[in-house]
Amino acid sequence: MLPLALGLGLLLTLPALIAVAHLYVTGQAKLNLIENLHRNLSATLNITASSGCRVCPDAWAHHNGKCYFFSSSGKNWKQSQDHCVTLGGHLVIVNNQEEQTFLSKKAKGEFHWIGLSDLETEGQWIWVDNTPLDKTGPVFWMKRPEGQDEPDNWKVEDPAGEHCACLSDVRGEWHDNSCRKTHKFVCETLAPK
Structure with a gap:
């Protein structure tokens, strides 16, 4: 069994x-x-x-180890910088000709704020990271064939003058402009590793 x-x-x-x-x-x-x-x-x-x-967040463009955000709507210069900070970056700091060319092409013929101003002292241009504009390095202020080159601190539209820099709408050269004006803007941050 x-x-x-x-x-x-x-x-x-x-x-x-x-x-x-x-x-x-x-x-x-x-x-x-x-x-x-x-x-x-x-x-x-x-x-x-x-x-x-490296990979950038959605809506950011990658270029040479950095991520760039080109806004689709406009703000004044301070609002633009504040918005960039909330996104984890700052208004763009232009370091060389290659970066300037990249920004100009991506700006597609529209004014865009960059992270450069002379808000503290007239004529002393400072980047948002507190480094002074190196006049011996690459600078891309618009040169006029006739009349005063940029920055010109024009006071016709704003008696306070023009203390914030932007990429121009034509060739992407820099203009000083009233910080109160509304323009699109470019943020930058380091690309994640």
């Missing part, structure tokens, strides 16, 4: 053992697939990271 009971017990547990074996094999195959996907994704991420490619 005992051999019959053992035989019957084995016969009843055999389907359960087969089901467990099937789950094990299926699970192992899925684990192998996940490990292969992980390996491939890790290799891709390593290649991406080593190539310097």
Whole structure:
């Protein structure tokens, strides 16, 4: 009777053992697939990271390790800077000709505030990170064939003068403008690593 009971017990547990074996094999195959996907994704991420490619938030453009946000609506200069800060950046600081060219192309023929002003002292242009404008480095003030070049602190529209800089609507050169005016703006921040 005992051999019959053992035989019957084995016969009843055999389907359960087969089901467990099937789950094990299926699970192992899925684990192998996940490990292969992980390996491939890790290799891709390593290649991406080593190539310097970085990803910016939605609506931000990537260029040379920085992320740039070109607004679709206008604000005055201070509101623009405050808005950039809420987005985790600041109004753009232009460091070289290549960056200036990139900004000018992306601005698409519209005025955009940049992070440069002489609000503290007339004629002493300071970036939003408190570094002074290096006049020996790249500066992109508009040069007029006739009349005064920018910055000109024109007081016709605003008796307080023009103390905030923007990219022009023509060639992207810099203009000083009344900080009260409403323009689109460009924010920047470092691209995440």
